[in-house]
Amino acid sequence: MLTLSHISKTFNPGTVNAKTALSDLSFHVNKGDFITIIGANGAGKSTLFNAVAGSFMTDSGTIFLDGKDITLTPEFKRAKSIGRLFQDPMRGSAPGMSIEENLALAAGRGGWLSSVSRKDKEVFRERLSLLGMGLEDRMKQPVGLLSGGQRQALTLMMATFNPPKLLLLDEHTAALDPGTAEKVLDLTKTIVDENNLTCLMITHNMQSALDLGNRTIMMNNGNIVYDVKGDERKSLSVNDLLLKFKESVGKNLDNDRMLLSE
């Protein structure tokens, strides 16, 4: 499905601030995989997503998505087959536009000069009611009035309205309160399962890194240091994961947020 071969990215090359964010990273994702990604801050997790989504061009290496070489494809073209959620719930929807208008953009039906039909509205209503947040009765309201959790749920729905080939979740529940985070995470599971989406999810929550999906990857210094799936993964505990980190990186995973979260 997704194949990265030998991709590298250095920010500010040739200066004192040079930072190698990805170094010779190779990685293959099978269709239907749900991979959780963990690693300390600055390990290159988000950079990996940026490289896949096309926020910048990599310095070297190739990226193939569904058999097509997308190494040089601009971001907005990749976005047709890649859905993406960020940590900041404000990033994924336009606050000054109504829920309906945001959905119309996400649905992307018809030509440039077509407008939302009654049938489209029915579909939007139906989909919104699946979120169980009562948003289907607020379709004319601007998105700016929604809470962070509601907005993130809406963004999730928008990103998967037309099931993408690949879904990238960049700590999409980290900015939400625990209750809402759980709800959005459940929603994520449902949507991913129902559409059989291929999904990569960055998380700082060790437990959900093991609970969710079928494969877990640990990153450090711009590369993958541990990659686990199948039976080995099933028998892993959070402690094992922390030990693994120490083993492969040579120091403790000293991130408060990571240790404190269950």
Place this chain on the structure above:
Amino acid sequence: MDFNSILSLGENALQLGLISSLTVLALFLSYSMLNVCDLSTDGCFTLGATVGAVVAIAGHPGLSIIAAMAAGVVSGFVVAILQTKMGINSLLAGIIVNTGLYSVNIAIMGNSSILSMNTTKTVFTILKDKLNGTAFENEYILIISLIAVVFVVLFLSLFLKTKLGLAIRATGNNPDMVRSSSINPVFTTIVGLCVANSFTALSGCLLAQSQKSVNIDIGTGMVTVALASLLIGGVFLGKGKIPIRAVGVVLGSIVFRFVYTIALRFDMPAYMLKLVSSIIVIIAISAPYLKSQAPAIKRRLSLSRGKEAI
């Protein structure tokens, strides 16, 4: 002052308000929707006036309107390319094009800074001839500007509802979202600025033809006058659906001209127009900010007077 002269002053303000509301509607698209402050507005307004005048003088009154709008599209396209493809800051892109347009406009007028259309056949004179002898024979300017305004308001109302219109609004509303969606922000910015500038040019073209003359200064300060009208319109009908807001900015433009006309009656010299519009823009934009700062300022003041213990 007798009733008739008041009426004619009011009508004059209404005509001017309607014609310049086309520029305000252009800014409604570029400034309020696309969130780009297009400083090429002055030059583009003059461009519409000069192109419209030259084509009309050449004997094509109908074509002059289309030519002026097409010139506006080209001008908007250049501004958009500079800021999306060439890494030039959007304010700077507008200023650069504005400066360049000065030379272009003089060149269009044939190395002259003023053109007269006293004997030229324009859409206005055509309608005037048609209405000759009817009750509306002196309302030809009002009728044409009203038609243009209704056309542009209807167009914007429908256009901003289409997928392309929504994409343009999203580009202005949340660039982060657009960057990671399948909308190409370069494309939406180009379309938005081209459409907006075609209205600015139309506005200039109609003003010049209704005044039967064009000079190189016709558009000077237009961007500030239009911004002031836009912000006044926002006070009346700033919330709600797009068509209502579009009508609001037209009202804003008319109110601005009325207030200005009244100020002139109270012996305010005509050259004060631009200062007044500058002050309106300053007040309208800074007021919400100053309001949010007021508690902190009050506290600092009372602290410095020693009324409040730290």
